[in-house]
Amino acid sequence: MEWHIKCDAKDIARYVLCPGDQARAKKIADHFDSPRLVADSRGYVVYTGEYKGVPMTVIGTGMGGPVVAIGLEELAHMGADTFIRVGSCGVFQDFQQVGDVVIGSGTVREGGTSTAYLPLRFPAVPTFSVLRALVEAAEALDIPVTVGVGSAGDAFYAPREDNSRGELYQKAGIVSVEMESDTLFIVGQYRGWRTGALYASDGTNKATKPEDKEADFRRGEENAIVIALEAMLKIAQGD
Numbered sequence: 104m105e106w107h108i109k110c111d112a113k114d115i116a117r118y119v120l121c122p123g124d125q126a127r128a129k130k131i132a133d134h135f136d137s138p139r140l141v142a143d144s145r146g147y148v149v150y151t152g153e154y155k156g157v158p159m160t161v162i163g164t165g166m167g168g169p170v171v172a173i174g175l176e177e178l179a180h181m182g183a184d185t186f187i188r189v190g191s192c193g194v195f196q197d198f199q200q201v202g203d204v205v206i207g208s209g210t211v212r213e214g215g216t217s218t219a220y221l222p223l224r225f226p227a228v229p230t231f232s233v234l235r236a237l238v239e240a241a242e243a244l245d246i247p248v249t250v251g252v253g254s255a256g257d258a259f260y261a262p263r264e265d266n267s268r269g270e271l272y273q274k275a276g277i278v279s280v281e282m283e284s285d286t287l288f289i290v291g292q293y294r295g296w297r298t299g300a301l302y303a304s305d306g307t308n309k310a311t312k313p314e315d316k317e318a319d320f321r322r323g324e325e326n327a328i329v330i331a332l333e334a335m336l337k338i339a340q341g342d
């Protein structure tokens with residue numbers, strides 16, 4: 104029995120979707136046939152079921168690098184080896200709207216947890232086969248996505264002296280800001296897991312917001328969920 108995620112290893116699938124938001128984990132599990140809540144401890148909620156015949160697990164980790172590292176390490180102890188983060192993000196580019204889906208091709212490492220695994224000179228990037236599966240799933244579903252480099256760090260409400268960081272990231276073409284992909288990619292690199300990540304834009308960092316931000320975000324969230332599920336299905340079918 105793992106220390107934080109209390110369940111039987113036979114309740115964990117090899118293929119894992121890992122949002123931060125526990126409510127999103129339930130939404131993902133609702134796409135499974137016969138989803139079962141297999142663990143609910145220390146803020147982690149874990150469901151296992153089948154998606155189109157393939158056993159999959161979804162974990163709502165909560166926010167930030169430490170809980171992702173602990174949660175996924177314990178799932179890996181129980182046999183998981185492929186992880187797709189289904190997250191939300193803020194954005195930097197003028198063309199990006201609330202509800203857009205971003206697929207991460209890399210992450211600027213601003214969080215602390217990943218540095219306990221590999222120094223900052225290691226790039227935080229997804230596994231190519233997972234990135235490709237995500238892009239192909241989006242194309243097959245005819246859902247437009249932005250593929251690009253994002254950023255992830257620990258401090259959602261960090262005080263900023265000025266907007267120089269935002270201006271730099273906009274100029275450099277950075278397309279997302281969230282809190283877990285740096286940890287996911289680096290811990291995965293170190294442990295030999297396959298990882299990928301996509302995010303629904305909540306537009307937090309945009310100056311102009313659409314009238315109905317909530318509805319637009321929820322549409323993007325559902326799009327990210329179905330892209331992730333279809334990508335994971337293709338990965339599993341290829342194994």
Ligand SMILES: O=P(O)(O)O[C@H]1O[C@H](CO)[C@@H](O)[C@H]1O
Nearest residue numbers: 122123124166190191281282
């Ligand atoms: O929607 P999730 O997956 O939680 O991701 C984003 O949302 C949280 C912040 O609001 C952070 O966890 C950030 O990474």
Ligand SMILES: O=c1cc[nH]c(=O)[nH]1
Nearest residue numbers: 192193280281282307
């Ligand atoms: O970390 C995050 C997540 C969503 N939106 C943001 O602006 N930041």
